[in-house]
Amino acid sequence: MASPMTKKVLLMGRSGSGKTSMRSIIFADYMARDTMRLSPTIDVEYSHVRFLGNLHLHLWDCGGQVCTYADRKASRATP
């Protein structure tokens, strides 16, 4: 089980909406203009961010197509 100070954070939205760009600027010191070089996220990219020493963020950067997993109708249609 995750310790109380580990928090799971989901980052979701359509493909190309800018999820990885903003994550890279905030947590990985990217300059805004450098985010143009990022390629689309496939599936889920996990990153572990240590924040304020004892707070651990498990950031799940979910590629745009992962959102379709949320759709039960779609998952039933394609088993």
Next chain:
Amino acid sequence: MRDHIFRSVELLIYVFDIESEEQGSDFSQFADVIEAVEQHSPDARVYVLVHKMDLVKEDVRKAVFCEKEASILSQASDHLRIQCFRTSIWDETLYRAWSHIVYSLVPNTALLESHLNEYCTICGADEVVLFESTTFLVIAHATCIPHSDTHRFEKISNIIKQFKLSCRKVQAHFEGMLVQHHQLIALFENLTRSTAIMFISSNPDLMHTALISSNVAQFRAQLKICGLIG
């Protein structure tokens, strides 16, 4: 897979592209995600970022965002706590949203703020602001003399971050910053391993860097005793 993703979620950040041409399917996908989160992590908090707002003309930005926010909130259920922000990677709105998000995850904020308030009053500072030192997101602040610019914190996050990256380009290590003129002193320096502090004063008796640094050192010691932040 669905269970695996949506189980034990503390926080969901959902990003909308304001320029998207498929608004209808954007919303239906959002509704599906919200439903999945509600089912598997009913206590999760939800932050919706309406992103790429720099592409919207400035004079209609507010109206466009409000309209989008209203449609987003109307899609959502009553059970989840949902908050919307407009963002752009080209200005400080990104820091405003992420500071809010991260703040909601930090434990002991009330205690931290009471220490900060006490410190601000004792030192006669106008304002003291606490930042996380790798992201420069604002964690807490104490304000004794109010300031008219409500966006100042995220602007400072943005400026300091840009400055740190510029330092890195010339292989210099960013340690702090001092801005001073005859009416104001602003000192930004590392506080603990994971935090930095900004001390702002317009009190002429306090415009001595050594004095402020020694005050900051006192505060650092106090936080260490309380074991508040590492």
